[in-house]
Amino acid sequence: MVQIQPRQTVADVVVIGSGAGGGTVTRVLxxxxxxxxLIEAGPMVNPARDYKEHMWPYQVPHRGAGTGLMYGGxxxxxxxxxxxxxxxxNIEGEPYTSAPGTEFxxxxxxxxxxxxxxxxxxxxxxxxxxxxxxxxxxxxxDWPITYEDISPYYDKAEEFIGVTGTKEGIRSAPxxxxxxxxxxxxxxRLVKQSCDKLGIPCIPSRMxxxxxxxxxxxxxxxxxxxxxxxxxxxxYSSSQVDIFPAMKTGRVTIxxxxxxxxxxxxxxxxxxxxxxxxxATRTEKQIRCRTVVVAASACETARLLLNSKSAASPNGVAxxxxxxxxxxxxxxGYGLTGYVPALEGMPKYDSDGFGGMHVYIPWWEWAKKNKxxxxxxxxxxxxxxxxxGVGSFHRQCRQHEGYGAALKxxxxxxxxxxxxxxxxxxxxxxxxxxxxxxxxxxDRFGIPVLRFHWRxxxxxxxxxxxxxxxxxxxxxxxxxxxxxxxNPEREGSGISxxxxxxxxxxxxxxxxxxxxxxxxxxxQAHDAKNLFVADAAPFVSNPDKNxxxxxxxxxxxxxxxxxEEMRKxxx
Amino acid sequence: MSDQSRRDLLRGAAxxxxxxxxxxxxxQHVHETVASQKAAGxxxxxxxxxxxxKTVQVLCELIVPGAASGNAAEFIDTIASANPALxxxxxxxxxxxxxxxxxxxxxxxxxxxxxxxNQIAFRKNDSPELAPGIGFFDLARRMTVDAYYTxxxxxxxxxxxxxxxxxxxxxxxxxxxxxxxxSPFA
Numbered sequence: 001m002v003q004i005q006p007r008q009t010v011a012d013v014v015v016i017g018s019g020a021g022g023g024t025v026t027r028v029l030x031x032x033x034x035x036x037x038l039i040e041a042g043p044m045v046n047p048a049r050d051y052k053e054h055m056w057p058y059q060v061p062h063r064g065a066g067t068g069l070m071y072g073g074x075x076x077x078x079x080x081x082x083x084x085x086x087x088x089x090n091i092e093g094e095p096y097t098s099a100p101g102t103e104f105x106x107x108x109x110x111x112x113x114x115x116x117x118x119x120x121x122x123x124x125x126x127x128x129x130x131x132x133x134x135x136x137x138x139x140x141x142d143w144p145i146t147y148e149d150i151s152p153y154y155d156k157a158e159e160f161i162g163v164t165g166t167k168e169g170i171r172s173a174p175x176x177x178x179x180x181x182x183x184x185x186x187x188x189r190l191v192k193q194s195c196d197k198l199g200i201p202c203i204p205s206r207m208x209x210x211x212x213x214x215x216x217x218x219x220x221x222x223x224x225x226x227x228x229x230x231x232x233x234x235x236y237s238s239s240q241v242d243i244f245p246a247m248k249t250g251r252v253t254i255x256x257x258x259x260x261x262x263x264x265x266x267x268x269x270x271x272x273x274x275x276x277x278x279x280a281t282r283t284e285k286q287i288r289c290r291t292v293v294v295a296a297s298a299c300e301t302a303r304l305l306l307n308s309k310s311a312a313s314p315n316g317v318a319x320x321x322x323x324x325x326x327x328x329x330x331x332x333g334y335g336l337t338g339y340v341p342a343l344e345g346m347p348k349y350d351s352d353g354f355g356g357m358h359v360y361i362p363w364w365e366w367a368k369k370n371k372x373x374x375x376x377x378x379x380x381x382x383x384x385x386x387x388x389g390v391g392s393f394h395r396q397c398r399q400h401e402g403y404g405a406a407l408k409x410x411x412x413x414x415x416x417x418x419x420x421x422x423x424x425x426x427x428x429x430x431x432x433x434x435x436x437x438x439x440x441x442x443d444r445f446g447i448p449v450l451r452f453h454w455r456x457x458x459x460x461x462x463x464x465x466x467x468x469x470x471x472x473x474x475x476x477x478x479x480x481x482x483x484x485x486x487n488p489e490r491e492g493s494g495i496s497x498x499x500x501x502x503x504x505x506x507x508x509x510x511x512x513x514x515x516x517x518x519x520x521x522x523x524q525a526h527d528a529k530n531l532f533v534a535d536a537a538p539f540v541s542n543p544d545k546n547x548x549x550x551x552x553x554x555x556x557x558x559x560x561x562x563x564e565e566m567r568k569x570x571x
Numbered sequence: 572m573s574d575q576s577r578r579d580l581l582r583g584a585a586x587x588x589x590x591x592x593x594x595x596x597x598x599q600h601v602h603e604t605v606a607s608q609k610a611a612g613x614x615x616x617x618x619x620x621x622x623x624x625k626t627v628q629v630l631c632e633l634i635v636p637g638a639a640s641g642n643a644a645e646f647i648d649t650i651a652s653a654n655p656a657l658x659x660x661x662x663x664x665x666x667x668x669x670x671x672x673x674x675x676x677x678x679x680x681x682x683x684x685x686x687x688x689n690q691i692a693f694r695k696n697d698s699p700e701l702a703p704g705i706g707f708f709d710l711a712r713r714m715t716v717d718a719y720y721t722x723x724x725x726x727x728x729x730x731x732x733x734x735x736x737x738x739x740x741x742x743x744x745x746x747x748x749x750x751x752x753x754s755p756f757a
Contacts, residue, residue, distance in 0.1 A: 054734060057721035058642075061649040065717065068650035068657045071710060182740040186750050189742075193756045221736035342753040347746045352733035358740075387734055388726055390717040397712050401693050403634045411716065415729050479755045 011037040011253075013562070014274050014289040016260045016304070019114030020548050021534035021555040022295035023238025024157075028559035030246040034566065037287060038243070038252060039276060041259045041296075042110030045085070045117060045239045051229030052082045057389055065390040078107065079118065080389065084229035085111055086118035093444030097451045104435075104452035105489055105499035106299060112256060113239030114297065115502065116548070118227050120356055121208040121235050123163045124378070124545035125154050125174040129366065133541045137374045139428050139459075143540040144512045144521035147174070153553035161236040161552065162210035162217075164354075168203050172376065172544075173362035180211045181358065182222065185351050187343060187383035187419050188359045194478040195361060200470070205360045208236035208549070217241070224387070226355025235355070255287075261447050263292060263308040263317050263531065270530050271317065277445040291530040291562060291571050295555065298537040299328070299435055302507035303450045305518075306437050318518050318525035324508050325435045328452075329542040331503040332377065332425035332460045333496030334467040335486025338475030343417040351384035351416075363544055373462035377425030377544045379471070385416040395483075420486050421474060423467035426544045429506060430457050433498070454498040456491075464495045503547050505536030522561040523554060530571040534558050614645045617652035618661070622675070624648075626665045629677040633688060634715040641722030643715045650714070664707030671704075 013029055015022045018040045026036045057063040064081040065071075078089055087109030098104050109115045128147040133140045151174075158177040165178035181204035184192060195202035209226065212219050220234040233240040246252050257279040264273040264286065273288045294301045302325045306316040316324055363376035386392070393411045395418075400410040432455035437448045472482050489500035511517025514526035523538045525531040534555040536547045565571045616624045627647060631638035638644075651658040668676040671687055679687075690696050691704035692712070719725040751757060 056723075056726070056734065058723055058726075061646070062653075063646060063717065063721040065646075065650055067653040068714075069654070071650075071657060071714065072654075183742050185742060186746050189747060190750060190754060190756075193751075193754070197756075219738075221738070222740045223736055224733055342750050342755075344753075346749050347743060348730040348732055349743045349746050350732040350735070350737065351742075353740045385731055385733070387731055388720040388729055390721060393716050393720055394713055397709070397716055401712075403688055403692050403708075403712060404636060407712070407716070408635060411720070412729060477755070479753075 010288045010290055011035070012289075012566070013037070013291050013293060014039060014287055015293045015295060015534075016274065017041075017114065017294070017296035017300070017535065018112050018238060018243060018254075019109065019295065019297060019535065020116050020238050020551045021536075022293070023113065023116070023242030024552045024555040025293050025295060025534045025559040025562075026252055027242040027246040028556055029563060030249045030251040032563045033251070034563055035251045036246075036253070037289075038254045039258045039260055039274065039287075040112050040254065040256045041279075042112065042257065044254070044256050045112040047229055047231050047233070047240060050085050051231050052084075053225050053228045053231050054223060055082060057082075057387075063390050070391065079227065082225075082389070083227050084117035086115055087111070094449070095441060095443065096449050097438045097441055099451060099453045102452065102454040103497060104454040105497050106450070106452065106504070107499070107502045108297065108300065112243065112254070113237050116237040117229050117239065119548060120546065121226055121354075122356065122360075122380070122546040123158070123161075123206045123208045123236075123549040124362075125176055126150075126543045126545055126550055127172050127174055127366070129171075130541065130543035130545070133375070133428075139374055140541050141509075141511065141516075144510055144517075149521075150550070150553050150557065153557045154549065156556055157549060157552040160215070161208050161241055162214045163206055163208055163549070164204065164211055165206040166204045168201070170201055170203070170362055172364065172366050173203070173206075173378075176206070178206070179209075179214075181205065182211065182220075182353050184358045185353060185384050186346060186349075187340065188357065188381055190340065190342065190478045191381050191419065191421075191474060192359055194474045197477055198473060200361055200474070201364050202359050202361050205354070205357045207354055207356055209354050210234055215245075220354065222353050224352030224355050228355075258285075259445055259447070260296065260304055261307070261445065263294075263304065265308065265310050265313060265317055265528065267312065269312050269317075269528050271528055277447070282445070289530075291532070291566065293532045293534050293558070293562070294537075295534040297535050298505040298507045298539075299450055301533055301535055301537040302435055303437070305508060307448055313527065318508065318527050318531055320527050321515055321518055323516065324518050327429040327506040327509050327540075328434045328454075328504060329427040329429050329506050330496070330499050331501040331542060331544070331546075332427050332456075332463055333423065333487050333490075333501040334425075334464045334494055335420060335422040336468065336471040336475065337483045337486050338419050338421070338471075338480040339414070339483040340417055340419055340475075340478060340480040342479050344413060346416065348385060348416070352387075353384075357381045371466075373459050373466060374428060375426035375459075375463070375544065377423045377463060377467060379467075380422040380424065382420030382422065383416075383418060418483065419475070419480065421471040422486060423464070423471070424501065424503075424544060424546065425460070425463045425467065427542055428457065428459050429541070430455065435507060452499070456495055456498070460495060461493060464493065468494070503536075503542060505539045505542055505547055508533050508537035509540050510538040511540065523558045524561070524565075532558050532562055614642075614648075616644075616648045618648050618658045622677070623662060623665050626668065626675075626677040627661070629684070630668070630711060631715045631718070633684060634712050635719045637724060637728075638715055638719050640724040641719035643718035643722075646718035647714050660707065660710055664704070664711065667703050667707060
């Protein structure tokens with residue numbers, strides 16, 4: 001699939017990265033008759049070969065335990081052996097560093113489709129007030145666009161990728177173009193009852209999963225394994241939903257196993273070429289371009305911009321403002337597990353359904369005054385009779401110990417009796433959280449690596465306390481008891497480790513003022529008119545909504561703007 | 572069914588999905604065919620001696636009755652063969668057991684076996700002398716439980732009913748009624 005471009009060729013559009021943003025831009029532009037060259041740092045994906053959907057654990061001798069590193073307390077697979085080949089916390093030969101005394105976890109993908117191969121498919125619109133955080137509470141900055149600007153693109157994105165949901169009229173969770181949701185599972189009905197009693201909304205989840213046949217994709221068959229990648233493309237992944245169909249136009253050239261190294265700029269500051277490492281030969285090559293769309297994921301995008309230095313751009317391309325790498329945020333994560341006696345002995349049923357929750361809790365206190373923390377969070381709900389896997393019953397082993405019939409009895413009686421509540425909240429950008437280029441360390445290609453600086457502020461710690469109290473109340477109101485913390489990657493207080501929720505963003509933010517932002521309101525670089533960004537780097541804030549749907553909507557808007565600017569001859 | 576033919580089948584299903592119309596039966600067929608795939612043949616341990624192998628089998632069966640039907644010993648040997656530290660933990664643990672069972676845990680009387688396990692199966696018995704045994708038993712218990720409950724036999728016993736396609740997601744009303752009756756919302 002690798003197609004080496006002859007050096008004299010000038011590509012109309014080079015897109016760097018094939019996740020939600022790169023995939024959307026590629027599809028939209030190809031659909032408008034524009035040729036796109038897509039650079040991906042990893043291999044192609046072949047869902048039929050690479051996804052392990054429907055496999056039973058006993059179909060591999062190690063059952064998913066690999067070489068058993070988990071038994072020594074070490075990770076082997078980021079999210080288990082059966083999950084989609086989506087990426088890694090650590091990539092051999094491609095390190096990143098953290099400043100002394102800080103820790104940041106960076107999950108990177110190296111495959112066509114990027115993290116959309118595995119992501120949670122949760123698809124939440126940002127609310128009107130999410131675009132005006134400064135106007136709302138005096139913290140952070142407002143976006144250069146409003147909800148009204150992006151709303152039509154939410155419509156398009158939801159209609160195209162397919163999102164479940166119901167019209168609820170809740171300000172924190174704007175309604176959209178929805179497919180029919182799935183019925184709530186038993187434990188979800190219990191959580192809903194508890195929320196009703198507490199005055200907390202609990203509504204059908206909004207997932208990028210289709211429940212009717214759509215654009216040649218088969219409706220969901222409710223096997224619960226979205227995270228493994230869906231062979232029938234019944235959920236959204238950019239490879240299957242954007243890129244493969246776009247390839248049929250004949251206008252998409254994919255250069256896989258090509259690691260972008262630098263954007264080459266001309267005397268006028270415009271990008272003239274993309275320099276990349278051809279991984280197969282470990283040689284550096286260049287592709288000349290008329291325009292470039294960087295969609296490498298927020299931090300990888302920042303790294304590329306910062307590494308693209310020239311006499312005209314000594315701080316990196318598109319960075320005369322100095323904001324590239326700054327304003328780094330992740331979602332605030334906190335989770336509690338609850339044990340629910342009411343679920344003991346329930347008649348077993350196939351609770352697989354979506355790979356994820358069927359109901360969720362949107363933020364409900366947006367109008368409340370005198371809260372002790374700004375912003376809010378949503379709550380994701382877990383539970384049910386999951387497919388047993390390695391580690392599924394370690395809790396019972398640890399808690400009840402013993403062996404023989406008694407151990408089996410404990411495992412049997414507690415199966416399906418746990419629920420999980422996971423908060424995903426908004427972090428306010430702070431001066432201590434950013435990434436820059438490590439002055440010493442390079443990766444195996446000789447490319448300087450990112451160095452992370454990270455600190456949660458008191459705002460986030462206070463928010464986590466609110467989460468804890470709320471979750472404990474929900475669990476206890478339904479007759480359960482709190483059984484423990486849920487986030488696997490966390491700091492001592494239980495707050496998620498920075499980066500571990502994998503909603504890192506904000507590192508090339510958009511804004512009206514070129515002195516305080518890298519990109520304009522169309523995600524076009526203030527300093528280089530033919531450079532665009534189409535991932536979560538342009539986000540001005542990180543609302544309590546998973547970023548993917550907004551990445552798709554913004555990327556769609558950017559692609560249309562780019563096409564129009566090309567037509568006008570402006571780029 | 573070979574891995575190759577399974578892949579071909581899945582590839583066929585995916586190709587169908589891409590061109591437009593997926594026969595719902597095709598997805599179901601994939602599920603069923605995959606489910607029927609089964610490994611065959613007699614297992615030759617890669618890590619353990621004949622005597623150790625017997626001990627692993629006896630220990631697994633004591634931890635989870637029926638472990639043999641879940642190929643627990645085979646699972647442990649497979650993983651240990653790829654992980655020298657884990658292999659050492661197992662051979663060392665077996666030696667520890669043997670040293671406290673007149674040289675052979677597997678040949679010891681059932682009462683002697685359970686007497687020893689009753690000591691090392693609980694952290695509350697921790698002592699300098701028992702610590703290695705307690706540590707090893709914790710590992711052995713987790714691996715045996717993992718092996719059994721990821722096997723066909725264990726999955727059937729626990730009552731997991733999923734990993735199959737369905738055209739509509741349905742929740743049985745009797746399950747809802749059962750739980751609501753037992754909840755504070757009754």
